[in-house]
Amino acid sequence: MKCPFCGSFKDQVIDSRPLDHSSTIRRRRECIDCKKRFTTYERLEESALMVVKSDDRREPFDRQKLYKGLMTACEKRPISSDALEKIVSEVEYELQEYVMEVPSRIIGDKVLEKLWEIDLVAYIRFASVYKQFGDIDTFMDELKKMKKEHVKQNNKVKI
Ligand SMILES: [Zn+2]
Structure with missing residues (x-):
């Protein structure tokens, strides 16, 4: 996942949990290069x-x-x-x-x-x-x- 701060593709997931009552996964990530944290949301499928x-x-x-x-x-x-x-x-x-x-x-x-x-x-x-x-x-x-x-x-x- 591209870091929104420095553009690095190196990150580690520090927390991962589904949003309530949905098939959306919320992940907290930390950029390995700049150490800043950001959140991504992933849908399991298009539907x-x-x-x-x-x-x-x-x-x-x-x-x-x-x-x-x-x-x-x-x-x-x-x-x-x-x-x-x-x-x-x-x-x-x-x-x-x-x-x-x-x-x-x-x-x-x-x-x-x-x-x-x-x-x-x-x-x-x-x-x-x-x-x-x-x-x-x-x-x-x-x-x-x-x-x-x-x-x-x-x-x-x-x-
Ligand atoms: Zn970064």
Whole structure:
């Protein structure tokens, strides 16, 4: 682990314990070169990050679910699956700053930011529905239903 004070990679762990009720490990480390101490938090696995929905329910972050939702939102848009993968990866990377929980709207906002840069139509499509639900997971679930409705209505709604 890189020392935040001197940049050395030599350290020793002096204390290591799990945070209460989570799979996050807190480690106290001491730099062997400069002797200063610092703390690191390690998650045992990616899914340890819990998404807090607008109704306060929690579920593990699911990158696959996010990817599929994006695919649906960007259907028939000139966006490659590579670009979608990139969005998901970037969002996932940025979520590392959240140790245990992240509000679902944060995820939605990050996705929107990135769609804005790539495709305005996809952005509007995503935003109009997402904002209505205020919750990305509910939105992802609703997308599937909407897709069926759209077929029924024979493209009355075009965004
Ligand atoms: Zn150091």
